[in-house]
Amino acid sequence: MLALGKLLELTLAGREPAEKTQLTVEGVRMRWLSEGALEVRPPEARDNGLDLLLSAGIHGNETAPIELLDRLLHDIARGDLKPRARILFLFGNPEAIRRGERFIEQDVNRLFNGRHEQTSGSEALRACELERLAATFFSLPDRNRLHYDLHTAIRGSKIEQFALYPWKEGRQHSRLELARLRAAGMEAVLLQNKPSIVFSSYTYDKLDAESFTLELGKARPFGQNDGVNVDLLETRLKQIIEGTEPPITDEGLDGLQLFSVAREVIKHSDSFRLNLPADIENFSELKVGYVLAEDIANTRWIIEEKGARIIFPNPRVKNGLRAGILIVPTTDENLA
Numbered sequence: 279m280l281a282l283g284k285l286l287e288l289t290l291a292g293r294e295p296a297e298k299t300q301l302t303v304e305g306v307r308m309r310w311l312s313e314g315a316l317e318v319r320p321p322e323a324r325d326n327g328l329d330l331l332l333s334a335g336i337h338g339n340e341t342a343p344i345e346l347l348d349r350l351l352h353d354i355a356r357g358d359l360k361p362r363a364r365i366l367f368l369f370g371n372p373e374a375i376r377r378g379e380r381f382i383e384q385d386v387n388r389l390f391n392g393r394h395e396q397t398s399g400s401e402a403l404r405a406c407e408l409e410r411l412a413a414t415f416f417s418l419p420d421r422n423r424l425h426y427d428l429h430t431a432i433r434g435s436k437i438e439q440f441a442l443y444p445w446k447e448g449r450q451h452s453r454l455e456l457a458r459l460r461a462a463g464m465e466a467v468l469l470q471n472k473p474s475i476v477f478s479s480y481t482y483d484k485l486d487a488e489s490f491t492l493e494l495g496k497a498r499p500f501g502q503n504d505g506v507n508v509d510l511l512e513t514r515l516k517q518i519i520e521g522t523e524p525p526i527t528d529e530g531l532d533g534l535q536l537f538s539v540a541r542e543v544i545k546h547s548d549s550f551r552l553n554l555p556a557d558i559e560n561f562s563e564l565k566v567g568y569v570l571a572e573d574i575a576n577t578r579w580i581i582e583e584k585g586a587r588i589i590f591p592n593p594r595v596k597n598g599l600r601a602g603i604l605i606v607p608t609t610d611e612n613l614a
């Protein structure tokens with residue numbers, strides 16, 4: 279296998295490769311761009327016009343998605359997977375990956391869409407670099423742009439695999455992309471309804487990609503991901519990469535559950551208290567009238583929405599950040 283196929287090993291060791299560019303026997307060019315960043319380019323005659331950004335390890339302890347990208351890269355470097363798409367592989371937070379932590383000082387996935395400019399430190403610099411790498415990658419005209427930012431969650435979930443679809447004023451969510459996600463094993467999609475500071479929102483909003491955060495299961499250390507079944511996603515990604523994806527029909531979404539955001543629960547102060555059991559699962563339902571959280575000056579978050587569910591509850595986030603998302607079921611009537 280070509281040495282550049284070992285991007286994860288290089289990243290874990292904090293090493294630069296001796297050769298920055300390598301060619302597979304099929305003429306696929308692999309180019310190391312920066313720590314945890316590698317571009318794959320098919321020979322021009324095989325290029326099908328898709329630019330695919332695959333990122334993982336934006337949170338360093340979410341290892342199943344990192345292992346998945348590592349397998350895809352190995353296959354490409356060995357010549358077993360023959361890309362027709364241009365691909366950018368990104369391991370988001372190398373230092374956090376080395377330490378097995380979600381982040382070191384700041385959550386990188388709260389530093390996009392300009393947020394990194396309002397702060398300092400190595401993770402702000404990394405967010406800036408990830409924006410630059412993505413912007414350069416998605417700068418070629420007349421190409422299809424697709425970004426999957428792969429994650430696993432802190433807690434268990436009533437719905438194991440789901441996607442979050444960013445929002446942009448005047449842009450409709452694509453039914454075709456949702457059908458593709460369904461085929462890739464996603465059981466639900468949260469349709470966002472306002473701007474956000476996560477990586478997928480940056481590439482959706484600023485770079486015109488079809489972008490998604492994908493949640494694939496529960497976060498575990500390297501080598502302990504048997505419980506995270508990414509078979510359907512892995513198969514679909516290989517088909518997308520090789521240009522052999524079965525045609526997606528835009529008719530039924532085949533049971534894909536759709537949700538919209540009712541409210542983001544923001545932690546405003548150190549007095550913030552979340553009234554949920556520590557082991558509550560994502561997508562747990564909350565009854566109308568339930569006092570979900572309390573914060574400074576007797577402010578209370580009370581459930582008003584029928585059918586409300588909670589995802590990503592986390593009272594330990596920094597003040598000013600999202601400590602959970604309240605979601606409600608929605609329909610497919612506004613899809614393009």
Ligand SMILES: O=C(O)CCC(=O)N[C@@H](CCC(=O)O)C(=O)O
Nearest residue numbers: 387429431432433442476491590
């Ligand atoms: O389990 C959790 O609480 C967080 C899992 C995770 O990292 N999710 C992403 C979602 C990004 C998005 O909103 O699109 C995150 O919180 O950064």
Ligand SMILES: [Zn+2]
Nearest residue numbers: 337340429430
């Ligand atoms: Zn994550």
